[in-house]
Amino acid sequence: MAQEQVLVTQPLSEGALLLCVAAVAFALVAFGFVVSGPAEVFAGLGRILMARDTLITDYMGLGGIGAALVNAGLLTLIVTFIYRASGATISGGAVACLMLVLGFALFGKNLINIWPIVLGVYVYARFKREPFAKHINTAFFGCALSPVVSEILFSTTLPLHLSLPLALGTGATMGFILAPAAAQLFNAHAGFSLYNMGFTAGIIGTLVVAIYKSYGFVAEPVFIWSTGHNLLLGSFIGVLFLAMIGGGLILDRAALTKLRSILRLDGRSPCDFIAIAGVAPTFVNMGVSGLLTTAYVIAIGGDLNGPVIGAIFSVVGFAAYGKHPRNFVPIMAGVFLASLSKPWGAADPSIVLAALFGTTLAPIAGRFGWGWGIVAGFVHSSTVLTVGALHGGLNLYNNGFAAGIVASVVAPVILAIQSRASTDATDEP
Template identity: 50%
Template sequence: MEAEHPVISPAAPEPDALARQQRILLRLVALTALGCVAFGFAVDPPGEVLRGIGRILTPTDVLITDFVDVGGLGGAFAQAGLLTLLACGAYRITGASVNGSAVGCLYMLLGFALFGKTLLNVWPILAGVALYCRFREEPLRDQLTTAIFATALAPVFTEIAFNSALPRAASVPLGLLIGVLIGFVIPVVARQLFRAHNGFSLYNMGFAAGVLGVVVIAVLQSYGLTPQPPMAWTSGHDLPLLVLVALMLAGVIAAALVLDRRPWQGLLALHRDPGQAPADFLAAHGAGPTLLNMAVVGAIGTLLVLLTGADLNGPVVGGIVSIIGFGACGKHAANIVPVMAGVLLGALAKPFGLTDPGVVWAALFGTCLAPVAGRFGPHWGLLAGFLHVSVGQVTGAFTAGLNLYGNGFAAGLVAAVLTPVALLLSRRGRRVRDRPQEPVEVPAA
């Protein structure tokens, strides 16, 4: 009979140490974002960077729109860095906890600001979540991470406000209204839909945004307000982007050494954690091992791209950065590699190329199914990845490309179908099923 690996949690840090840890983590993200801004101004002249940011703010930004194609290399990365700096400021001002989910959220924002989220389109949904907090009489800091995750549907505002056939006097207010309504309802929708996959997909907001997006887009399409989504995918920037990713990973390792003189000591215990959401590696395993894990999974994602010969561009770097962030709240080498292998195997068994955008994205973002491998074993992770590469090819059409977390939507469907079967058939699953369960707080994000 297989032995269970107990997860040993370190002692909770003292309040002063916890405050210092959160300050360092927030500074790490802020410095990474600032580095992206500096990179933008280093690769392009300042005037071109500013013009590029201007071009990014209003055109179509559905999946997959590489902002490098729209605003140039400099404009894309400067815009992403500035948006993430604003989010870091929001955490600082509100006093929101910088836990594992927050770290994952901020890195994901930085990544998705390279191909969908802009300095303009996120605000209606953020305002809607703030209105939800006011209605529920909750402090915004308790929902800040949820609010930022919820900007998965930010392109809905852009499409209605700037790319519909309506006159601007009607399209902008309509886009604002729909964005605010999405932000108001998505926290409760996400909390309810979490039960469908029970934390076996780490991108719960992607699943919620997909389900909500199907409803919203169906209504909009019935009025003829959403076009067929185009795709922009650039190439030719591999070397500078590889250097930038390497510097990001070096920064994460440096932060690990600042917070823990021997961060590798807790890494083995972290790899025994299944990663099932809501997972917080910072709380369970400490900041040093968690940061080192973030660097390891980011390096694995980068190596995957290099070995397959895929392009390094805005969306691909966004995928790598997102993996880095979720190394704080669910992903580690032991549970993402089987899923990646399953995606590649699925692509080889079907008429897909390993460098096709949909396959590259499925390999990177499909790692949100890591808890399947972590809980039931690598063979189930392999199967999850094999299924995900097919499901991910079709789910984007359900929301006309306006749900940026399309792979999260696909992964939620795969997890909702696959994990009950795994619970039924696998020995690990039977032990999980039969074990008395403690109540788990259902997260919105």
């Protein structure tokens, strides 16, 4: 599919866009206090902030539903303020980043552990004599490695006077090297995986874990996964997604018609739907994508909890920057079909997350068709179950790491096959 580059006028200012994100974050805070009450929320927040965050640490299981939602909402409100204060451009990429902060603050990012990494990116910007606003997306996407900070800081093997400076130094160092590494590693998959920072964080996390392991410091596995909240949480996020669709239609009654311009895009990064199609159809795409992915989880008998809702929010966020139903559904179908032929089920925790986060490979389906998208999803479902051991579960974007590997191999192979087919067709008499 050809990538359209016709810019349209935004009906919302960048400040208003930030207010929309802030409204979603505030909704999580308010709902968290309604569900759990202040005493339970603050007690749960204490458990969340002091925990090791190795994959998979469901904050809803660790601190309760209310505390997890409040952590996510408050952190996103703070980050939204930083975007505003920095003067950063609020594009589709920024919306995707903010929604990832919101989603991953349900199972790994919290009000304590992200800041050393952000500081490292800030120092890099100063080193390059560039405004922090230019690197702000890198800073907050790069918080994928925040479990490294928690793992060191709250390790039982080190006293606080050692763990605190070590956590700060390691986090800041990782932040400093994220930007140049991400720029280089993007070339490996050429934009066919939307989670470039997941690929980058996976490689950096692998190096960091290898260094620490060589000194005998090994992260212990964690698995906290809450169940039984589908009706409550499904109703809540369903209302949020319907509000996004409604907001898009209020801004522009023709938003559904204009959504077609998004559905024609292949989604290969960079692909800013807000710049290309406008805010209103982008909001509709975000809401529809959220409803579809939520329906998928419920249909296969999966659980709605911190990690799964975080994965759904990642799809919703990148529905402003590369994903739409026509290009991400084939990836999910590939993961589902793989579950029919392999010794695990579609509703298993890792496979539910693979189906949702694996939609980072949506540009493959968008560019090369549904068939190749299904192949990419099928391959991804196996890859993601293997690569986590490399970084010890300390890269929250494990699926992004796996998908970067898949895209780096699958996309060139597809291009080679298509090139040969094109040459053969040309050579025919």
